[in-house]
Amino acid sequence: KGFALLAEAFRKVIEEFPEAELLVAGAKELSVVKAKIPRVRFLGQLSQKDVRLHLWKSDCLLLPSRCESFGMVVLEALSSGVPVVVSEHAGSSMVVRDSINGWVVRSGAVQDLYEHMRNCCKNLQAIRAMSKTCVESVAHYDWRKYSKRANQIINR
Numbered sequence: 453k454g455f456a457l458l459a460e461a462f463r464k465v466i467e468e469f470p471e472a473e474l475l476v477a478g479a480k481e482l483s484v485v486k487a488k489i490p491r492v493r494f495l496g497q498l499s500q501k502d503v504r505l506h507l508w509k510s511d512c513l514l515l516p517s518r519c520e521s522f523g524m525v526v527l528e529a530l531s532s533g534v535p536v537v538v539s540e541h542a543g544s545s546m547v548v549r550d551s552i553n554g555w556v557v558r559s560g561a562v563q564d565l566y567e568h569m570r571n572c573c574k575n576l577q578a579i580r581a582m583s584k585t586c587v588e589s590v591a592h593y594d595w596r597k598y599s600k601r602a603n604q605i606i607n608r
Contacts, residue, residue, distance in 0.1 A: 454516035454539060454559075459489050461516075461566035466491050469573040474514075475506060507532040511579055512572045516557065516565050517542050530554070530590040533583030537568045553582060553589040 455476070462474045470491070477495045495506065503525065507513065513529035515538040526536050526544035536554035538545045548554045557564040572579050 457516045457560065457562050457565055458514055459492075460562045461569055462492065463489065464566045465569045465573060468570065472573050475510065477503065477506065503528060504532065507534050510534055511576060512537060512554075512569075514565070514569065515539065515542050515544070516559075527590050527593050530586045531593070533586050535572075535579055535582045535586055537565065537572070547590060547593070549589060553586040 455478075458474070458476075462472075465472050472491060474489075474492045475495055476492060477498045479497070495502075498506065507529050510529075511534070513525065513534050513536045515523050515526060515536065517523065517539050522543035523538065524544070526538055526542065526547065529536050530547070530553055536544075536548060538548055538554065538556055539559040540556050541559040545556045548556050550556065555568050557568060
């Protein structure tokens with residue numbers, strides 16, 4: 453959905469921040485490019501529990517999808533206190549408030565994605581300080597409210 457963009461942006465990031473690490477969760481077919489990108493760890497499909505564990509260890513979630521209906525992982529990241537960088541084509545971009553709980557980048561804009569990733573690496577203290585506002589920004593989202601709202605939309 454957007455892995456090629458992420459890979460291209462991350463290649464630039466590690467030139468300046470060689471200690472940066474990119475954890476990639478998802479489809480196994482992405483592992484084909486594993487050998488071509490240093491400092492990338494492919495996790496494969498994760499259980500909900502493992503997603504949460506990896507989020508707690510992460511500084512930022514990246515979802516540069518070219519097309520994504522909502523991306524519940526964005527809410528999971530924010531509720532874990534992790535800022536997000538998402539593309540404008542991710543439905544969950546509507547919950548992202550610039551510099552409050554993350555950033556929205558133009559879909560397909562590698563340079564925009566790179567700049568936000570670079571800023572996250574460069575300003576880790578500030579990124580980590582966003583934790584509280586990330587959690588607060590999604591406090592009104594929970595599964596009961598989400599399913600109720602989804603049913604309302606579908607029933608219309």
